[in-house]
Amino acid sequence: MSIILTLLVVGSLLLLTEIFLPGMIAGMLGGLCYLAAIAYGYQHYDDPTQHYIAFGIVVLGGIEFFAWMAWFPKSKVAQRFVSKSTIGDIGNQHTEWIGQKGIALSDLRPSGAVRLASGTKVDVVTEGGMIDQDTPVKVVDVEGLRVVVRKDEDL
Numbered sequence: 001m002s003i004i005l006t007l008l009v010v011g012s013l014l015l016l017t018e019i020f021l022p023g024m025i026a027g028m029l030g031g032l033c034y035l036a037a038i039a040y041g042y043q044h045y046d047d048p049t050q051h052y053i054a055f056g057i058v059v060l061g062g063i064e065f066f067a068w069m070a071w072f073p074k075s076k077v078a079q080r081f082v083s084k085s086t087i088g089d090i091g092n093q094h095t096e097w098i099g100q101k102g103i104a105l106s107d108l109r110p111s112g113a114v115r116l117a118s119g120t121k122v123d124v125v126t127e128g129g130m131i132d133q134d135t136p137v138k139v140v141d142v143e144g145l146r147v148v149v150r151k152d153e154d155l
């Protein structure tokens with residue numbers, strides 16, 4: 001029975017170290033320790049005892065899993081892995097570009113580069129159609145990093 005307990009303790013420790021050693025090697029070795037404990041129980045014990053050992057190991061694994069799911073997300077260790085930055089805000093909206101005019105530096109099919117009147121080179125997309133190189137364009141919308149232009153009909 002001490003071999004089974006040793007395999008369970010080593011397996012649990014290996015599963016725990018999987019947090020710090022990504023790659024699933026430690027976790028797989030921990031799972032193999034659990035399976036080895038079950039196999040050892042089936043090889044060295046009689047009929048009802050081997051089933052109790054296997055059932056106990058499966059229940060222990062389930063209890064460890066659910067305890068882990070309840071404890072880990074709230075722990076200080078987990079907080080090191082959680083991003084504290086704002087989600088969904090890329091902070092790069094240049095609304096001052098709306099209405100600015102520029103020249104297409106490349107063919108816009110429908111994306112390409114434009115040099116704005118302020119001298120800024122910007123990667124843009126058109127509203128849908130193609131625009132040839134050196135054509136005057138106007139910025140009509142800015143959505144995050146997406147800058148939308150159309151052909152400037154005023155020129």
